[in-house]
Amino acid sequence: MRRLASLVLGALLASSPSARAQSLIIDVTQHGGYSTDEVAALAVQARALAETSSHMRFNVETAWASRSETTSDAFGAAYPYGNRVQLIEAYGERMFLPGAALFGIRVGRYRTPFGISSGSDHGYGGFLRAPLIRYDGYYALSNNFLEHGVDVIVGRPRLSFEVSAGAPADVGTAVRRHGLDLVMRGQAAFGSTTLGASYIATDPYQPETYAHGRAVFAGLDGRWMHAGIQVRGEWLAGRPFDGTTTTGGYLDVAFHRPGMGPVTAMLRAERLDYETEPPHAMHAIRYSAAGRIRLLNQVSAQVALVHNVGYGYSTRATALDLGLTYSVRPH
Numbered sequence: 001m002r003r004l005a006s007l008v009l010g011a012l013l014a015s016s017p018s019a020r021a022q023s024l025i026i027d028v029t030q031h032g033g034y035s036t037d038e039v040a041a042l043a044v045q046a047r048a049l050a051e052t053s054s055h056m057r058f059n060v061e062t063a064w065a066s067r068s069e070t071t072s073d074a075f076g077a078a079y080p081y082g083n084r085v086q087l088i089e090a091y092g093e094r095m096f097l098p099g100a101a102l103f104g105i106r107v108g109r110y111r112t113p114f115g116i117s118s119g120s121d122h123g124y125g126g127f128l129r130a131p132l133i134r135y136d137g138y139y140a141l142s143n144n145f146l147e148h149g150v151d152v153i154v155g156r157p158r159l160s161f162e163v164s165a166g167a168p169a170d171v172g173t174a175v176r177r178h179g180l181d182l183v184m185r186g187q188a189a190f191g192s193t194t195l196g197a198s199y200i201a202t203d204p205y206q207p208e209t210y211a212h213g214r215a216v217f218a219g220l221d222g223r224w225m226h227a228g229i230q231v232r233g234e235w236l237a238g239r240p241f242d243g244t245t246t247t248g249g250y251l252d253v254a255f256h257r258p259g260m261g262p263v264t265a266m267l268r269a270e271r272l273d274y275e276t277e278p279p280h281a282m283h284a285i286r287y288s289a290a291g292r293i294r295l296l297n298q299v300s301a302q303v304a305l306v307h308n309v310g311y312g313y314s315t316r317a318t319a320l321d322l323g324l325t326y327s328v329r330p331h
Helices: 002-014 119-123
Strands: 021-035 039-052 056-067 085-096 102-111 146-156 159-168 181-190 193-202 215-226 229-239 245-255 263-275 282-294 299-310 318-328
Touching: 146 181
Parallel strands: none
Antiparallel strands: 021 039, 021 318, 039 056, 056 085, 085 102, 102 146, 146 159, 159 181, 181 193, 193 215, 215 229, 229 245, 245 263, 263 282, 282 299, 299 318
């Protein structure tokens, strides 16, 4: 599959009249934070975005992150904490608009395109923890799932269908076994509303000693935006491996209204149910209230109050997460 991805990427480059970058954007983001879960964390992300004169786009993202405690999910929204530099994404993509149609292809290493999956959706808001259905170890998905493969999108700008075929390239603690992954997603936009449906068939990240068969999930997601208010959410159902089921989702609301100045307020409610033989079943509910405050042009602060009900990778039922982010874009 990696060889196929390389061949397709080479074909895309060969079809470009010029591979010379017409535009190049580099940004570096530094994060630091502390949680009353007794967790301190540091992270640095570097990203380069380039576009050639023939509209071929390239994205490369690397990250280093470390934290003092590995059993909490604090600060797990977007980075794996391996205390080493890791390649996150590295892909090339090309979008074509023949008439009213849409055709796009992405090749390389990219985030698994299931539901609301981009790094910016989860890593740059006020929430400092990933949703329960997207954190390593919760018997669902992970924001650290990555693909080595080919992703194709067809349709129209407001109605499209996407298929990704590849092999796992995961980072973090939830690393799937090597095999073929298939991800499909359909998306439709109606005014201020975007709705999506996703499906994934892949291999489990749990040990083969007890996790047999394939991991299969289907999901629905939606987003509505109007006048400084965004409502979004995801719901999934399926099995992490044979003989088990996982269902769960989240709904969050973000407010940035006139008069709030540099503050964006956010609320989230979520739950996850992992059904298997007792005592290994897991039932978790979480409520979060968060805020993102822009202190300077390049500096922002995040604060989140998190309350857990039932199982959770948290040392306290209620925890306060504090973060500080500094971003710079060299010219």
